[in-house]
Amino acid sequence: MQHCNSVFQAQDIWFLSDSDEFLKRKLYIASCPICQKEIALYSYCSADMKNYYEKYYYSGGARKIKERFKKDVVSTMLGFKNRYKAPSGFKYGKNIEVKRKGKIIAIKQYACDFSGNKILVKTIKNND
Ligand SMILES: [Zn+2]
Numbered sequence: 001m002q003h004c005n006s007v008f009q010a011q012d013i014w015f016l017s018d019s020d021e022f023l024k025r026k027l028y029i030a031s032c033p034i035c036q037k038e039i040a041l042y043s044y045c046s047a048d049m050k051n052y053y054e055k056y057y058y059s060g061g062a063r064k065i066k067e068r069f070k071k072d073v074v075s076t077m078l079g080f081k082n083r084y085k086a087p088s089g090f091k092y093g094k095n096i097e098v099k100r101k102g103k104i105i106a107i108k109q110y111a112c113d114f115s116g117n118k119i120l121v122k123t124i125k126n127n128d
Pocket of ligand 1: 004033035036
């Protein structure tokens with residue numbers, strides 16, 4: 001996958017069920033290591049296998065396409081397919097308050113993905 005002039009691996013691949021028009025449908029999912037943007041790459045073949053298509057989606061578009069396709073997931077590279085049935089398994093941002101003596105001293109912002117992975121994006125320190 002590509003963004004910000006860099007090439008990187010998908011963090012997960014969703015293998016999607018065939019539709020009448022398209023076969024070998026896959027959704028590659030990653031976030032850009034440079035700008036942290038959420039990226040989804042949809043690849044598919046025409047039913048006659050003559051044409052291969054690729055389409056990139058970013059940020060909100062990537063979230064939308066994941067939401068749209070999660071019902072079509074047959075399996076995934078990470079193998080968490082059962083999780084997709086529970087909408088509560090979908091999380092995209094999480095703030096965790098770090099408290100000391102009852103006072104919030106920092107907020108940690110995590111990016112959480114569909115497979116339960118959590119990446120610390122940013123720590124905001126509360127200096128009051
Ligand atoms: Zn980028």
